[in-house]
Amino acid sequence: MSEPSPTPTPESWRRVDAYLTETLVGHDPDLEFAVAEQHAAGLPPIEVAPVNGKLLHLLVRIAGARRVLEIGTLGAYSTIWMARGLPDDGAVVTIEAEPAIAKVARANLDRAGVGGKVEIKLGRAADVLPGLEGAEPFDLVFIDADKESNTIYLDWAARLGRPGTVVVVDNTVRGGEVANPATTNSQIIGVQRGLEMLGRDPRFDATALQTLDLKGWDGVAIAVVV
Numbered sequence: 001m002s003e004p005s006p007t008p009t010p011e012s013w014r015r016v017d018a019y020l021t022e023t024l025v026g027h028d029p030d031l032e033f034a035v036a037e038q039h040a041a042g043l044p045p046i047e048v049a050p051v052n053g054k055l056l057h058l059l060v061r062i063a064g065a066r067r068v069l070e071i072g073t074l075g076a077y078s079t080i081w082m083a084r085g086l087p088d089d090g091a092v093v094t095i096e097a098e099p100a101i102a103k104v105a106r107a108n109l110d111r112a113g114v115g116g117k118v119e120i121k122l123g124r125a126a127d128v129l130p131g132l133e134g135a136e137p138f139d140l141v142f143i144d145a146d147k148e149s150n151t152i153y154l155d156w157a158a159r160l161g162r163p164g165t166v167v168v169v170d171n172t173v174r175g176g177e178v179a180n181p182a183t184t185n186s187q188i189i190g191v192q193r194g195l196e197m198l199g200r201d202p203r204f205d206a207t208a209l210q211t212l213d214l215k216g217w218d219g220v221a222i223a224v225v226v
């Protein structure tokens, strides 16, 4: 080892995130419009960062995915990124509990030109997911909804997938709180249970990476269904 690695400050990691975004992700009016509409509708600004949206897009392409399942639509920012990675006959099924949010998502998807590839299923994911059984398996599943239910969603990801299905879980570090065994926050506990399941459940092989981007210190878990 040469010099010790410097400690990142919010200024330095934001500068790096801006540099990476500028260099590798660029600008997309439809994606930026989707975020603006989401904010104008009063929805929380918790869509994934651009570098993370691009990661989802690349995973769809690397996996050669045709069928994508997303749990938690919000303003469809990540949905648009993933839909754009699909072949012409590909499809995203995305689940959103709130009708008013689904309306914002639908407008954003249509404006981005991917509306025909995306079906929004309205309802609580735990109620909607059993109805997806029996169809063609999903090739990639993105879990980004209420963290308390992560283990339920992972179980469905395995059931609705096939060997080789890619599973991605958002928000797996939460400012470092994931490594606090004494946490009483139900969302953090949900994230911990999900990661423990990914480590223990023989249906998955998984890892997780910490991320520092314009959403702060968080992380993403990536798994394959065995």
Ligand code: DHB
Pocket: 046, 047, 048, 144, 145, 170, 171
């Ligand atoms: C938050 C961020 C997310 O990406 C999410 O899915 C849920 C909550 C948050 O920052 O609170």
Ligand code: MG
Pocket: 046, 047, 048, 144, 145, 170, 171
């Ligand atoms: Mg999220």
